Amino acid sequence: MLEESLQPGWLSEEVKTGTTIIAVEFEGGVVIGSDSRVSAGAAVVNRVMNKLSVLHDKIYCALSGSAADAQTMAEAVNYQLDVHSMEVGEDPLVRSAATLVKSISYKYKEELSAHLIVAGWDRRGGGQVYVTLEGLLCRQPFAIGGSGSSYIYGFVDAEYRKGMSRKESQEFVVNALALAMGRDGSSGGVAYVVTIDQTGAEEKCVLGNELPTFFDE
Amino acid sequence: EHPKMSASQVKGVSTGTTILAVRFRGGVVIGSDSRASIGGEYVSSRVINKLVQVHDRIFCCMAGSLADAQAVTKMAKFQLSFLSIQMESPPLVKAAASVLKELCYRNKDELQAGFITAGWDKKKGPQVYTVSLGGMLVSQPFTIAGSGSTFIYGYVDAKYKPDMSREECMQFATNALALAMGRDNVSGGVIHLVVITEDKAEHVIVPGNKLPKFHDE
Numbered sequence: 001m002l003e004e005s006l007q008p009g010w011l012s013e014e015v016k017t018g019t020t021i022i023a024v025e026f027e028g029g030v031v032i033g034s035d036s037r038v039s040a041g042a043a044v045v046n047r048v049m050n051k052l053s054v055l056h057d058k059i060y061c062a063l064s065g066s067a068a069d070a071q072t073m074a075e076a077v078n079y080q081l082d083v084h085s086m087e088v089g090e091d092p093l094v095r096s097a098a099t100l101v102k103s104i105s106y107k108y109k110e111e112l113s114a115h116l117i118v119a120g121w122d123r124r125g126g127g128q129v130y131v132t133l134e135g136l137l138c139r140q141p142f143a144i145g146g147s148g149s150s151y152i153y154g155f156v157d158a159e160y161r162k163g164m165s166r167k168e169s170q171e172f173v174v175n176a177l178a179l180a181m182g183r184d185g186s187s188g189g190v191a192y193v194v195t196i197d198q199t200g201a202e203e204k205c206v207l208g209n210e211l212p213t214f215f216d217e
Numbered sequence: 218e219h220p221k222m223s224a225s226q227v228k229g230v231s232t233g234t235t236i237l238a239v240r241f242r243g244g245v246v247i248g249s250d251s252r253a254s255i256g257g258e259y260v261s262s263r264v265i266n267k268l269v270q271v272h273d274r275i276f277c278c279m280a281g282s283l284a285d286a287q288a289v290t291k292m293a294k295f296q297l298s299f300l301s302i303q304m305e306s307p308p309l310v311k312a313a314a315s316v317l318k319e320l321c322y323r324n325k326d327e328l329q330a331g332f333i334t335a336g337w338d339k340k341k342g343p344q345v346y347t348v349s350l351g352g353m354l355v356s357q358p359f360t361i362a363g364s365g366s367t368f369i370y371g372y373v374d375a376k377y378k379p380d381m382s383r384e385e386c387m388q389f390a391t392n393a394l395a396l397a398m399g400r401d402n403v404s405g406g407v408i409h410l411v412v413i414t415e416d417k418a419e420h421v422i423v424p425g426n427k428l429p430k431f432h433d434e
Contacts, residue, residue: 152371154396157431159375179371214374 008043018186019051020148021062022176023119023129024160025141026169029197030119030127033173034062035148035181036189047189052203056081058196059097059120064146070114077101094120098130098137106135117143121196144176148184152176170195178211233257233403234267235365235394236278238335238345239377240358241386244414245335245343247276248390250365250398251406253283263406272297274418275313275336276411280362281350285330289320310336314346314354322352333360337413361393365401369393383412387421395428 018039023032034051037044051063053074059081063070077100084100085092098118105112119129131143142160144152156176164172170193177191191206233254238247249267254260267278269290275297279286293316297308300316314334321328332348347353347360359377361369373393381389391408398404408423 150367153400154369154372154393155375156371157396157399157433158372158392160432162432175375176371179374182374183370215377215379216374 011040018148018184019064019146020144020152020177020180020184020187021051021064021117021146022144022149022152022156022173023062023117023142024164024169024172025119025127025129026164026166028127029121029166029195030129031166031169031173031193031195032060032062032117032119032129033177033191033193034146035177035187035191037181037187038067039186044188049189050192052192052194054078054201055097055118056085056092056120058091058122058201059094059118060194060196060201061097061101061119062117062145063114064116065114066112069112070116073101073104073112073114073116076104091122093122093124094118094128094130095125095139098132102132102135102137105132109135115145117145119143119196121198127197146180146187148180148187151183152180155179166195166197174206175212179214181211182214182217233365233401234280234363235361235369235397235401235404236267236280236333236363237361237366237373237390237393238278238333238359239381239386239390240335240343240345241381241383243343244337244383244412245345246383246386246390246410246412247278247333247335247345248394248408248410249278249363250394250404251409252398252404254403257403260405266409268409268411268420269294270411270418271313271334272301272308272336274307274338274413274415275310275334276413276418277313277317277332277334279330279332281330282328285328286332289317289328289330289332292320293317307338309338309340310334310344310346311341311356314348318348318352318354321348321350325351331362333362335413337415342415343413363397363404365397365404368400369397372396383414387412391423392429396431398428399431399434 021034036048038046038049115133181187193204195202236249251264253262253265271294296316301308317332331350334346337343347355394408410421412419
């Protein structure tokens with residue numbers, strides 16, 4: 001007797017941004033990047049989602065983990081940052097944004113399963129990257145996250161150098177994303193890259209066929 | 218958040234180890250780390266050699282259950298020496314890989330071991346073969362395996378070039394293993410390399426203090 005469900009499998013699977021996200025500091029700013037695949041089990045439910053969320057003019061965050069949890073956290077922090085920046089009368093610090101994300105992550109760590117990397121530019125500290133995994137707050141020269149990040153630990157360890165220029169940092173991010181998207185089934189689509197510095201945030205989308213290719217492609 | 222890949226949590230995945238084999242102009246390099254651990258908590262040996270010689274110019278290394286691998290390689294060694302007497306010439310690398318493949322495929326329900334076989338023979342020169350867990354046999358220019366290999370997919374995809382020289386290939390293998398050992402807690406110790414060419418099979422050890430260092434070390 002064949003057991004058949006009336007509904008396709010992906011309707012009952014949680015929607016996850018199995019993903020690759022990366023952020024790196026350079027002299028004068030940060031570059032933050034992500035892939036664009038959102039999956040529910042084996043189905044790709046969105047192949048062009050921009051996982052780089054605005055927290056403020058010069059502060060972005062990259063989403064990974066459960067799509068719903070990550071989006072909600074980003075929206076909540078966006079609101080809280082607006083209120084905060086009105087109270088202090090100037091642009092918020094990147095550390096403030098990261099602390100707000102960390103507070104939510106830590107308080108609701110049992111209920112939420114999302115990891116946000118916060119990156120941006122402020123007057124006091126220049127370009128900064130913070131990781132907020134499971135409620136910790138740590139500044140790092142660069143950070144990677146998401147399911148695809150496992151495959152590029154070796155690459156980023158070998159290729160990162162201190163004092164990279166803006167262009168080198170952008171290439172570093174795009175190469176890392178392309179390599180991870182090549183190996184991780186839950187990452188793919190296009191690469192979104194945002195470069196933030198004193199003048200503002202510049203968004204770029206690198207299409208699938210424009211991504212760097214490697215020896216076997 | 219990246220998926221956890223240690224053996225104790227995922228059935229059918231390699232034991233704590235990082236192994237690889239790479240073809241270069243005139244030979245192959247096969248390499249591994251040297252850590253044997255129990256459950257990822259206790260390092261039972263810091264310096265074991267995971268590279269097994271199955272014939273004069275053919276080596277293999279295993280990923281998976283140590284007991285299964287030892288039993289299988291012992292049987293393969295016997296069958297290959299018998300074969301070389303019958304054929305009155307050294308066995309082909311493909312023959313060695315096929316012997317392992319037959320054993321893995323026919324006993325797939327009982328065994329949990331995969332192999333990398335690399336060597337040199339007169340017919341096709343240097344070759345690298347992978348026998349996966351279920352018994353699939355594939356020839357590749359290079360291959361990586363073991364729990365630590367997930368972290369270096371990006372690195373090897375980016376850095377491999379066909380037709381490298383012996384020195385470039387040894388550097389590539391050493392770097393890849395060192396990066397994996399740096400991120401995987403069940404891989405570590407020293408690096409064992411065997412360089413196989415038409416003339417000889419040379420065993421090289423890179424001790425812990427001579428491992429390549431990267432940006433944060």
